[in-house]
Each structure stands twice: as C-alpha cells, then as structure tokens.
Amino acid sequence: MSERLAINGGNSLVPEGIEKPWPIITQDDIDAVTGVLKRGELWGPEATEKTALEKEWAEYCGVKHCIVTNSGTSAMHACVAGVGVETGDEVIVPAFTFWATAQAVLCQNAIPVFVDIEPVGYNIDPAKIEEKITDRTKAIIVVHAHGLPCDMDEINAVAKKHGLKVLEDAAHAHGAVYKGKKTGNLGDMGMFSLNGTKNLPGGEGGFVTTNDPDYYEKARLTCMFGEKTVPKENIRPYDAYTMGNNYRPVEMTCAFVRSQLKRLDEYNAKRLVNVKYLSDELGKIDGIITPVDPPDRTNAYHIYRLMLDPRAAGYPDIDPGDFRWAVQNALFAEGVPVMEWHSFPVPGQSIFKKLDAYGKGCPWNCGHARQGIKYDSNDYPETQKMFAASFVLYNMYASNGLELMKYYVDAFHKVFDSLDDIATDPKYYKRVRASV
Ligand SMILES: Cc1ncc(COP(=O)(O)O)c(C=O)c1O
Known part of the structure; x- marks a missing residue:
C-alpha cells in the first residue's frame, strides 16, 4: 500500500526548513x-x-x-x-x-x-x-x-x-x-x-x-x-x-x-550536479520529461523546468493542464518547491491588450510605427502548451546538495505511486500556489 499523500492528510515527505537560501553570503x-x-x-x-x-x-x-x-x-x-x-x-x-x-x-x-x-x-x-x-x-x-x-x-x-x-x-x-x-x-x-x-x-x-x-x-x-x-x-x-x-x-x-x-563557476558546477541527479532520477518516472541540453552547449540552470505527460503516466484522458496542477499541488503539499515561473505568454499581458504604454496609445499609434499590430496569446501555442503542462522546481542552486535533492526525488515517487488518488479528481486541479 502506498503512503498517504500529504495533500490528503498524510505527513509531508520533505522535512520542514532543511533547504538553505540563495545566495550564499560568505x-x-x-x-x-x-x-x-x-x-x-x-x-x-x-x-x-x-x-x-x-x-x-x-x-x-x-x-x-x-x-x-x-x-x-x-x-x-x-x-x-x-x-x-x-x-x-x-x-x-x-x-x-x-x-x-x-x-x-x-x-x-x-x-x-x-x-x-x-x-x-x-x-x-x-x-x-x-x-x-x-x-x-x-x-x-x-x-x-x-x-x-x-x-x-x-x-x-x-x-x-x-x-x-x-x-x-x-x-x-x-x-x-x-x-x-x-x-x-x-x-x-x-x-x-x-x-x-x-x-x-x-x-x-x-x-x-x-x-x-x-x-x-x-x-x-x-x-x-x-x-x-x-x-x-x-x-x-x-x-x-x-x-x-x-x-x-x-x-x-x-x-x-x-x-x-x-x-560563480564553482556554484554553477554544484547546480549542475544537483540538476543531473534530479534529471537522472526523475527521468525514470513515467510521465516526467526532464530538460534536454544539446551537446554543444552548457546550461546555467538558473531555473529547472519539468514537463508532465499524462499519457505516459497512464492517464491519456486527463487534460495536461489538469494533470499538471494535480501533481504540482500534491508535490507542494509534500514540501517540494514546485512553482510557476510566469503563466501565460508576454503578449497576453494587459499592456499589449490595451496597446498603450505611455498614454494615448503610444507607441503603437505613433506616426512612425506600422499600424494595425495586435497581440493574441493564442498565436503562441508552444508557449501556452509549456505553461499548461510544466512547472519549475526551486532550491536546486548551490546552497543545497544531494541530500535535499534526494528528498525531492522521494516525494516525486510518493506522488507518482499514488496518482490514482489525485489525477482523476477535479478537486485537485485548482491553481493553488502561483509562485515563490
Ligand atoms: C529573462 C529576464 N530578463 C530580464 C530581467 C530583468 O532583470 P532585473 O530584474 O535585474 O531588472 C529578468 C529578471 O528577472 C529576467 O528574468
């Protein structure tokens, strides 16, 4: 029998207060x-x-x-x-x-x-x-x-x-x-x-x-x-x-x-150790897509984003956005700092809906500007898909090490072992915590 999820009244897996803050000040x-x-x-x-x-x-x-x-x-x-x-x-x-x-x-x-x-x-x-x-x-x-x-x-x-x-x-x-x-x-x-x-x-x-x-x-x-x-x-x-x-x-x-x-280089290297461990371990869980870095570049991993795939997790009929919130909320309750980093394309922000930056429609209605420019979030489907189906995981920076990362991985396993408890129930699909 899998352990009761914290979101359903069980104990949180990650001990409170063990993560260390960024930056490291010496x-x-x-x-x-x-x-x-x-x-x-x-x-x-x-x-x-x-x-x-x-x-x-x-x-x-x-x-x-x-x-x-x-x-x-x-x-x-x-x-x-x-x-x-x-x-x-x-x-x-x-x-x-x-x-x-x-x-x-x-x-x-x-x-x-x-x-x-x-x-x-x-x-x-x-x-x-x-x-x-x-x-x-x-x-x-x-x-x-x-x-x-x-x-x-x-x-x-x-x-x-x-x-x-x-x-x-x-x-x-x-x-x-x-x-x-x-x-x-x-x-x-x-x-x-x-x-x-x-x-x-x-x-x-x-x-x-x-x-x-x-x-x-x-x-x-x-x-x-x-x-x-x-x-x-x-x-x-x-x-x-x-x-x-x-x-x-x-x-x-x-x-x-x-x-x-x-x-900087030492801290970036530590981040990469944390991230590699997370990607190696979380990549083994069906339904989690870890970041892929082309071999010709080194990622600085300021932010670590995970994509979810409900189909691969065994829930082909669940909307990717709903699945993501169910998982994110359950992980958050376990003490894993999974968050949003923005939630919709920049062209969907109010200033681009109003087409007014300085008052009186400037600069869009300025005589020098091409007229008729409009913005619509739906013109950026890949950005929208990314926001719907993914979240970011904090605390993988150099202040923390593999001990904390291991807790996070265990918490992912705990949640993914009990997906039946959360994935199909709309009460878990709420956007609860937006960002740090
Ligand atoms: C992608 C990107 N560009 C620009 C900025 C602006 O930088 P600052 O906050 O230092 O003004 C940020 C801030 O976090 C950012 O994430």
Whole structure:
C-alpha cells in the first residue's frame, strides 16, 4: 500500500526548513562590502569597484566592453538603445520571457513583435523568426531561457540575411556556454541581471556586454543621463546628447558581485550536479520529461523546468493542464518547491491588450510605427502548451546538495505511486500556489 499523500492528510515527505537560501553570503562578501563603506567611495561612473567589475566581467565573457548597471532591466534598455533602435522600429522578442525584455523595446518607443518558442528548450524558435520580419525590424532579442543558450548559429544567420542586430537577454545565463563561447558574447550586445535570485547575485544590478565600441558608447550615454562620461580629472560639461537615465550601480553592489564572481563557476558546477541527479532520477518516472541540453552547449540552470505527460503516466484522458496542477499541488503539499515561473505568454499581458504604454496609445499609434499590430496569446501555442503542462522546481542552486535533492526525488515517487488518488479528481486541479 502506498503512503498517504500529504495533500490528503498524510505527513509531508520533505522535512520542514532543511533547504538553505540563495545566495550564499560568505565572510569575504561581507568584507568586500564593508571595505567599500570604510573607504567611503559609494558611487561614480568610473568608481573603483564598478570599473574593476566591468573589466572582470568583460574578461569572464571574453568581450571587449562591459557596463555595470543598476538592474537587468536598465541593462536591456541600454542594449536596445546601444544598437540604435528608434521610434517605430520593430524588435523581435520571444513570447516566453520576463516582460522586462519587451519593456526595453518600448523604452525606445519601438514595437515588440513576438515569436513563439521551440518545444524542447523553450527558447525562441529560429524557424519562426523570418515570418515576423518586416521592413521596420531592427533587431532580434534572444532570451537564454532558464540558462540554456539559444540556437545562436541559426539566429545569427537569419539576422545577417536581413541586416538585423542580435541582442542577448542572458539574465538567466551567467557562465552558460554555446559552442565554446560564453553568453554575452554570442550576438551584438548582451545583458545580464544581478538580481538576488540570479546565478550571479548582487541584490539588484545588471551588465551590458559588447565587442563594438560604438554600441558601447551609445549604451553608456543611456546609462548616464545621455551625457558622455569624462575622466575623473576633467570638468563635467553637463551636456546631454540624447535621452538617457541614471542607470548607475552603487559601489557596495559592485564589490559584492566581484566577491561572488570568484565563486560563480564553482556554484554553477554544484547546480549542475544537483540538476543531473534530479534529471537522472526523475527521468525514470513515467510521465516526467526532464530538460534536454544539446551537446554543444552548457546550461546555467538558473531555473529547472519539468514537463508532465499524462499519457505516459497512464492517464491519456486527463487534460495536461489538469494533470499538471494535480501533481504540482500534491508535490507542494509534500514540501517540494514546485512553482510557476510566469503563466501565460508576454503578449497576453494587459499592456499589449490595451496597446498603450505611455498614454494615448503610444507607441503603437505613433506616426512612425506600422499600424494595425495586435497581440493574441493564442498565436503562441508552444508557449501556452509549456505553461499548461510544466512547472519549475526551486532550491536546486548551490546552497543545497544531494541530500535535499534526494528528498525531492522521494516525494516525486510518493506522488507518482499514488496518482490514482489525485489525477482523476477535479478537486485537485485548482491553481493553488502561483509562485515563490
Ligand atoms: C529573462 C529576464 N530578463 C530580464 C530581467 C530583468 O532583470 P532585473 O530584474 O535585474 O531588472 C529578468 C529578471 O528577472 C529576467 O528574468
């Protein structure tokens, strides 16, 4: 007889409170931050920690230039501005991403045009890009979703054919590798997030990367009020050349990230050990589809997503969405942190239904924009299918080890051994807990 599920009043399998939080903060990190406070240099376009971090991250990615910013969102905007996207231009964006990717396009008064994902890695489908290109298209933003590098050869080939720039949203992909090259060095410009959840955490912050000196200069203007930065010893002319913002980071963050960067590879490797164990073990359970990484790339696994297949689990008549919620709710009750990471395509968000970002319908009704652009979630069936039938599993980051992963695997077995108790009863199909 299988054990009673926690969702039905049994004991939760995973002991409470055994998971350790991310990020891992060491004495070295604390010393790095307090060192800044003791020195008293807290900010500046060419401040010590910022400049050093820019050099170190450029070296890490193998690019010529880096700018540290105060968020990934601001870094993404600086990339879009950096390659010269202007009012009315169109930029290709995957339908599956965090909306900041598309927002960066709107920040330039340009128009995001969405493309569906491919069903295995959940990244933008290169085969579906060309049909969305118009005479207004200026750039393609690829998102290395969850940490898996996109099909860059195919994407760069389409971009080259149509004279488009390629921007990487590598918010999830610090240290991920595609054919021997790091993310951030796979297109014209790259962006990273340093938000506290990320593989390289800084609380908040971001990076811009590029090999192109002109894009670098334009991105720097965007991060610095539209003004050119001048060496410390020169007088600042206070002369704005273009629209810009204050996207500068503080020195405490830069020092913390520099300290964390020393351990990024070690932590990414630990994540891979956890993920490999999970995939090896969970892959043995009928009805669970574990992530597949092509052999030519290394996934940074910021997020670990599992797809469910009710047919393979023995429930061919149950809707994949219902099956997923039944399993997710049962696992959650067992103490497994299975969650959503978004739940519908970005073009389904309200701003794209209203077609209004700045009031009065701007930028869609701007005279420079192609008229008649509309968005409909149903145009992105692979993204919808992914959301319906999958969830993500947290805590596989480097703070935790195989002991915790083993509890999670045992909990999956417990639930899958008792599927008859939950899979066919609609009372378990409720969307109960949306996200962390
Ligand atoms: C794919 C993606 N792009 C952009 C961002 C924005 O980064 P930030 O939160 O640092 O502004 C995020 C944030 O998590 C993200 O997941």
